[in-house]
Amino acid sequence: MKKILLLFAFLGVMGNAFSQDLICAWHYDTLLASPNTQVVHPADSGILDGIAMVYMDGTAGSSVWVVGGTTEVNSFAGTTLNDERLTPNSSQALAVVGSNANGKSIVIGFSMFGYEDPVLSFATRGTGTGFDTHIYAYSTDGIVFTNFDTIPATQTSTWAVETVDLTSINTVDDSPIVYIRITFDGATSASGNNRMDNISVYASSISGGDIVPPVVNSAEATSLSNVWVVFNEAVGVSAENTANYTGLGTISSAVRTASLDSVQLTLATPLTFGIPDTVCIDNVADTAGNVMLMSQCFEVQYGVIDFTPPTALDAWAEDINTVKVVFDEAVRDTSAENASHYTGLTPVSTAVLNAGLDTVTLNLSSSLTSGIMDTLYVEGVRDTSNNAMAAMQMFPIFIDTSTTVADLVITEIMYNPPESGTDSLEFIEIYNNGSTSVNIFNYELAYGSTSYTFDTAILIAPATYFLVGIKADKSTAFYGVPFYHGPSVGLSNSGTFITIKNSSGAMVDTVFYDDVSPWPTEPDADGYSLSFCDPNLDNNDGALWGIGNNAFSIVNGNMVYADPGQGCTPAVDTLPPIATTAWATDFSTVKVRFNEPVETSSGQNTANYTGLGTLGSAVLNAGSDTVTLSLSTPLISGVPDTLYVTGIADMNTNSMWQVYEFIILLDTSTTAANLVITEIMYNPPESGTDSLEFIEIYNNDMIAVNLLDYKISYGSTFKVIDVAQTMNPGDYAVISINPTAADAFYGISSIPGPGVGISNGGTSITLHNPNGILVDSVAYLPTAPWPTEANGGGYSLTLCNPSLDNNDALNWSYSTNFIGFVDTMSVFADPGAACIVTAVEENTNSAFNLFPNPANDILNITGLENAESVSLYSAMGSLINKEEISGVSSFEMNLSNLPEALYIVRVRFNDGTIESRMVMIAR
Numbered sequence: 001m002k003k004i005l006l007l008f009a010f011l012g013v014m015g016n017a018f019s020q021d022l023i024c025a026w027h028y029d030t031l032l033a034s035p036n037t038q039v040v041h042p043a044d045s046g047i048l049d050g051i052a053m054v055y056m057d058g059t060a061g062s063s064v065w066v067v068g069g070t071t072e073v074n075s076f077a078g079t080t081l082n083d084e085r086l087t088p089n090s091s092q093a094l095a096v097v098g099s100n101a102n103g104k105s106i107v108i109g110f111s112m113f114g115y116e117d118p119v120l121s122f123a124t125r126g127t128g129t130g131f132d133t134h135i136y137a138y139s140t141d142g143i144v145f146t147n148f149d150t151i152p153a154t155q156t157s158t159w160a161v162e163t164v165d166l167t168s169i170n171t172v173d174d175s176p177i178v179y180i181r182i183t184f185d186g187a188t189s190a191s192g193n194n195r196m197d198n199i200s201v202y203a204s205s206i207s208g209g210d211i212v213p214p215v216v217n218s219a220e221a222t223s224l225s226n227v228w229v230v231f232n233e234a235v236g237v238s239a240e241n242t243a244n245y246t247g248l249g250t251i252s253s254a255v256r257t258a259s260l261d262s263v264q265l266t267l268a269t270p271l272t273f274g275i276p277d278t279v280c281i282d283n284v285a286d287t288a289g290n291v292m293l294m295s296q297c298f299e300v301q302y303g304v305i306d307f308t309p310p311t312a313l314d315a316w317a318e319d320i321n322t323v324k325v326v327f328d329e330a331v332r333d334t335s336a337e338n339a340s341h342y343t344g345l346t347p348v349s350t351a352v353l354n355a356g357l358d359t360v361t362l363n364l365s366s367s368l369t370s371g372i373m374d375t376l377y378v379e380g381v382r383d384t385s386n387n388a389m390a391a392m393q394m395f396p397i398f399i400d401t402s403t404t405v406a407d408l409v410i411t412e413i414m415y416n417p418p419e420s421g422t423d424s425l426e427f428i429e430i431y432n433n434g435s436t437s438v439n440i441f442n443y444e445l446a447y448g449s450t451s452y453t454f455d456t457a458i459l460i461a462p463a464t465y466f467l468v469g470i471k472a473d474k475s476t477a478f479y480g481v482p483f484y485h486g487p488s489v490g491l492s493n494s495g496t497f498i499t500i501k502n503s504s505g506a507m508v509d510t511v512f513y514d515d516v517s518p519w520p521t522e523p524d525a526d527g528y529s530l531s532f533c534d535p536n537l538d539n540n541d542g543a544l545w546g547i548g549n550n551a552f553s554i555v556n557g558n559m560v561y562a563d564p565g566q567g568c569t570p571a572v573d574t575l576p577p578i579a580t581t582a583w584a585t586d587f588s589t590v591k592v593r594f595n596e597p598v599e600t601s602s603g604q605n606t607a608n609y610t611g612l613g614t615l616g617s618a619v620l621n622a623g624s625d626t627v628t629l630s631l632s633t634p635l636i637s638g639v640p641d642t643l644y645v646t647g648i649a650d651m652n653t654n655s656m657w658q659v660y661e662f663i664i665l666l667d668t669s670t671t672a673a674n675l676v677i678t679e680i681m682y683n684p685p686e687s688g689t690d691s692l693e694f695i696e697i698y699n700n701d702m703i704a705v706n707l708l709d710y711k712i713s714y715g716s717t718f719k720v721i722d723v724a725q726t727m728n729p730g731d732y733a734v735i736s737i738n739p740t741a742a743d744a745f746y747g748i749s750s751i752p753g754p755g756v757g758i759s760n761g762g763t764s765i766t767l768h769n770p771n772g773i774l775v776d777s778v779a780y781l782p783t784a785p786w787p788t789e790a791n792g793g794g795y796s797l798t799l800c801n802p803s804l805d806n807n808d809a810l811n812w813s814y815s816t817n818f819i820g821f822v823d824t825m826s827v828f829a830d831p832g833a834a835c836i837v838t839a840v841e842e843n844t845n846s847a848f849n850l851f852p853n854p855a856n857d858i859l860n861i862t863g864l865e866n867a868e869s870v871s872l873y874s875a876m877g878s879l880i881n882k883e884e885i886s887g888v889s890s891f892e893m894n895l896s897n898l899p900e901a902l903y904i905v906r907v908r909f910n911d912g913t914i915e916s917r918m919v920m921i922a923r
Contacts, residue, residue, distance in 0.1 A: 023118065024052035024110050025200040027083060031075040031092040033685075033825070035068035035793055041094075043110070045085065046201070052110035054094075054199070060142040060179055063104035065096070069788050069913060070190070072101040079159045081123040082198040093123075093197035096131065099187040108180045108199065109142070114211060115203040116173035120164040120180060122199040126155045129192035135183040136164055140175045153186070153194055174206055210288040216281050219298035224270040227279055227300055231286075234260035238285045247278045247297070260287065274305030306385035312378045315395035320367040323397055325378060330357035335382040344377040345397065357384065370401040373439055373457045396457045398441045400503050407434035408460070410498055410511045410539060411567075412548070414529040415491040418558035420740045423490045424474035425555070427483060428498060429467055429564055430509075432460040433535040440466070442503035445486055448496045452487040465565045473747075479552060481565045493524065511539050518542040527558035533568035550575075551595070576654040579645040581724065582662035587634040590643065590664055597624035598648050602655070608647040612664065624651075640665040640703055663704055663726060672775045674701035677765055677806055678732070679815070680780060681796040682758040685825040690757045691741035692822065694750060694831055695765060696734050697776075699727040700802045707733060709770035712753055715763045719754040734831045746819060748832045760791065778806050784913040785809040794825045800835035813904065813916055848907050848915065854922035857896040859905075865889045866910050873904040886910075895921055 024043035032038060040059075043052035055062040056073060065073040078093035096106070112118060131153045137145035148169060154160050164180075172178045184194060215232045222228050227248065231239070235256065238244060240263070242251040250268035257264070271277055282295035308329075315325045323345065327336075331353070335341065337360070339348040346366035353360055368374060379392040412429035419425060428445070432438055441457045445468060460466045469475035469483035470490055476483045491498075495514035502508050515524040519542035522528040529548035532539050539545070548562035578595040585591060590612065594603075598620070602608060606615040609629055616630035635641060643662045649655040679696035686692060695712065699705055708724040712735055719735075727733050735753035736742035742750050758765075762781035769775050782791035786809040789795040795814035804811040815828040815835070848863035861870060870891055871882040880898070885891050893905075898921055906916045 020202050020204055021115070022046040022084060023112075023115065023201040023203050024048040025084065025198065026054055026094075027085070027089065027198055028075070028078060028092045028094050029089045031094060033792070034071040034074040035788060037067045037073050037075055039065055039067060039073065048110055052108070052201070055107040055109060060107045060109050061105070061139060061145055061181055062107040063101075065101065065104060065106075069784050070098065070100055072097055072104065074193075076193070076195055078195070078197040079123050079125075080198075081159045082121055082161050082200065083123075084198075084200060090197075093195040095193050095195045096184055097193040098190045099129075099192065100190070102131075102185050102187055103183065105181045105183040107142070108182070108201070110178055110201055112172055112175045112178050112203060114174065114206055116206050117167040118172060118178070118201055118203040119166065120199070120201050121161055123159050123197045124154050124162050124195060125157055125159045126153055126194040127157075127192050128155050129189035130155055130187050131184040131192070131194040132186035133184070134162070135185065137181040137183070138166065138169060138172055139179040139181065140171060140177060142177075142179050145179070145181050153184070159197075210286065211290060213290040213292050214284060214286040215292070216284075216296045216298070219279050219281070219300055221271055221300040221302035222264075224273060224302050225267050227265040227267065229263045229265060229279070229281060231261050231263075231284070234287045235263070236260075236285045236287050236289070238283065238291075239263050241283075244283045245279060245281055247280045248300075271300070271302050273303045274301070276301040306383065306387060308383075309387040309390045310381060310383040311389070312381070312393045312395070315376050315378065315397065317368055317397050317399040318361075320370065320399055320401065321364050323362040323364065323368075323376060325360045325362065325376070325395075327358050327360075327381070327383075330384045331360075332382045332384055332386065333357070335380060335388075336360050338380070341380040342376060342378055344375045344394075368397065368399055370399060371439065373398045373441065396441060398439060398457060398503070400439075403504075403506075405502065405506050405508050406438040407432070408438060408440075408500055408508050409433045409532070409535040410500070410509050411465070411532040411535055412529055412563060413491070413498070413511070413513055414523070414548075414562055414564075415513065416493040416515070416523060416525045417560060418525050418527045418556045420556060421744055424471040424744070425478055425560065426470040426491050427467055427475050427479075427529075427562075427564060428486075428491075429465055430460070430500065431465050431535050431567075432462050435462050437461050443508070444501045444505075445499075446501070447487075447498045448489075448492055450487045450489040454484075454486075458484065465567070467564050475564075478560075479562065479564050483564075495519075509539070513545075514542060520545055520547045522547050525558075527555065527560045529562035529564075531563050531568050574652075574654060575650075576656040576658075577648055577650040579648070579656070579660035579662070582643050582645070582664060583724075584635055584664050584666040587637070587666060588631045590629045590631065590635075591626055592629065592643070592645055592662075593626045594648065594650075595625075596650050598627075598650055599653070600624070602647055602649045603627055605647070609643060609645055611642045611644045635664065635666055637666060637668045663706075665704070665706065667769075668771065672769055672773045673699070673703070673705045675705060675727070675767060675775050676700045676799070676802040677767065677776050677778045678799040678802050679796050679830060680758070680765065680778070680790070681829055681831070682780070682790065683760040683782070683792045684827060685792055685794045685822050687823055691738035692736075692745055692827070693738075693758050694734050694736040694742055694746075694796075694829075695753065695758070696732055696831055697727075697767065698802045699729055699731050699733075702729055704728045707751065710775070711768040712765070713768070714754075714765045715756075715759055717754040717756040719752070721751060721753075723751060725751060732832045732834075742831075745822075745827075746829065746831045750831070762786075776806070780812075781809070784911075785908070787812060787814040787914070787916075789814040794822070794827045796829040796831075798830055798835050810906075810914070816918070848917070850905060850917055850919055854920035855895055856921070856923055857894065859893040859895055859919060860890065861893060861905065861907075862890045864891055864907065867907050868910050869908045871906045871908075873906060874901070 025045035039056040041054040042050050056065040058064040074095045075092045076095040078090045080088035080090045134151045134153050136149040137147045139145040217230045217232050219229045240254045242254050252266040252268045255264050276299050280295050280297040285291045311328045313326050313328050317323050333353045336353045337351045339351045342348045346364050348362045349365040350363045351360050374397040376395045376397050382388045409431045411431040414427045417425040437459045440454050443454050445452050467483045468486035472483040472485035497512045499510045500508040523530045531546050531548050537544050550563050552560045577598050580595050582592045603620045604618045606618045614632040616632050619628045641664045643664050646659040676698045678698040681694050684692040706726045707721045710721045734750040736750040739750045739752050764779040766777045767775045790797045798815045799806050815830050817830045819827045868886050869884050872880045900921050908914050
């Protein structure tokens, strides 16, 4: 393809032409958004597909358009207007943006060789503050341009077609190369824009005869002794002259196909299997006598040398005497049929390889035991290229030929917890009501149209529970008991069948639950699970089901009640009270709140409250759920104390056996805690409201800090934090504008912040303590020297070292921790965690290059012609070295005194922009 592109200036329009041919077109279906927008665009349709170009890079008379920082070129939604294709596509359009781009030009380059009277057209729309004028000029050398037209630009949101007729400009007719320059002017704001889509150039043929030389489309090896060469048109007898094909040694023959557009070369010296070679084609003429203008070379290769070892993909018991092992590729019979390569089972008598060479049948000398798990170890097998397995592989082997169905019972279902969006707290509880352990390997759990097969060996002991979570990690964290990750699809909110089948397909248990009477209705979004207390009864009788009674936490205003892994909690209160919170109202008074009313004698017994010295009194309120403690020794401002609460009984005489511990802190001083704003996601790549925005705070102090009544502010927006969250030293807290969306996407638990988004144009973020004292303040910008990747590119701003000045843009970077995709764009962030460096990346779009990477003692840095300094940072953001390098194109950095680790190389350029790359030192 590269060789074909070189012919652009010479070939012009190829093939037979007719009146008003489509010379070239650009549809921008896959144009990338800023900061990755391409600035050179090959045509994607027409005779000059891949050859004609749109230039925005300073070449061919165009201007240099900025794609990062103050973005001047971007990708916006497109249109099907002026799209000549059979299946139009409106996905993307080229957008030129901002008053900074006034006077800048794009250039459209194409050949008019053999053609005349070109007509340029494209679909366009704009904003009221966008460009109001398009100035057109032409050139045949890309240097001297002649203005020929000025057209008012569209400044409305309605797409229209702009047409430019060049039929009166004879200079461009039959020209080997033509450049059309469009200069944009009149924009009055930084966000004003003008979109262009479906750019096309049509022209009329001058001559009906073929005057265009042939071009080689491709060359490929079809065997070790044959190479197939394909031309873009029929070629003459010169194509059978072996002298016109060089680079492959002696060629025995060159024979054209019946269609005359392809030639088969027979080589006297065969190619080497898997080794690339090069063939060059020259001096071939088409059937009209037009000779190739220049030589074209292609890499040819037959076969790929296999260096990859084989991998055993799976192993299973076909019956109690036979086990099969399948590999990812063909394996050698001598190693695959060696029984010593398969261990762990009873001795393997024979190992037989199938005809496809990818599956081995193991015949066992002793039978497997039904219902008992065995382990097969596979190693030493080689593929047909003699590559040996890289490591031993282990497979559980299990078969159950028993016709007796295990007594497993579905005893609890959380099908509609009170969450928004995806129900991450859903689960199914299974109870072993039998007298022997049950291995559920290859058992199937199904509901609705969803099914899941357990692919690991899991033993459920008698009288124990097994919990299957839709999102096991979230359920484990919330309920405090381990869950197994099963199907990822949620349970129906309106009722469905749940079935369990064993490995033989026999039904083990089935339940059809419903959300209407006689089934309990509270589990339908009110926070309760369905709970079946007696596994000996019929669990398809809705009247026999109850609801969960064990309170966990409040979700969307509803307390969640469930009994996962515990059996039914009796409805009669046998649970002791819980001390839920404690706080100081002044230096001599502390209050303790319980989850239920407590009885007077224990609730007002000062001996049940320790850690704060002697208490004068403990007095219950009228509701009996809050006690006021009077301290004999006052608290000290800013100094945390610990209160221990135990021995309290509720109204049913259930006595608290657990000791509850609370940090009591009252700070009336003017000293602010050392809390640091360490991460900001201010412009995630979303459409509409940015629901994934957040601010991260780090406790860089030596004491715990409770964020209750702290105020977070940005722009004219603020929020006083109304939840008690204690940050221990080294802890992170995340404040989000949409906790439901942010928590689900990032996998965190965030604090609700202001409901208004954070400014995309930069602002000041402040944090004040309850006394109104400023704790921290950051004023960020979306432009350099702040990392511009955070401005809509999918990255958060991150401060890796909380001890550095977070108002110095050079101390900030952008996250490299991949989270997921939003609107097809990747999102990188570290909310609630320190900076995470995921890999040493080769960023081919960077203005500078590093090599080698990983490095040893010396690191070479090139592409520094416009740079003023190079700095080296640790992965935590600490500056290690800085060098002023103005006036040089490359720099050699000595790393010999540094330990093996990840580092960050940061280059500041003369225009103020900064680019960072990661480098690994490995010796």
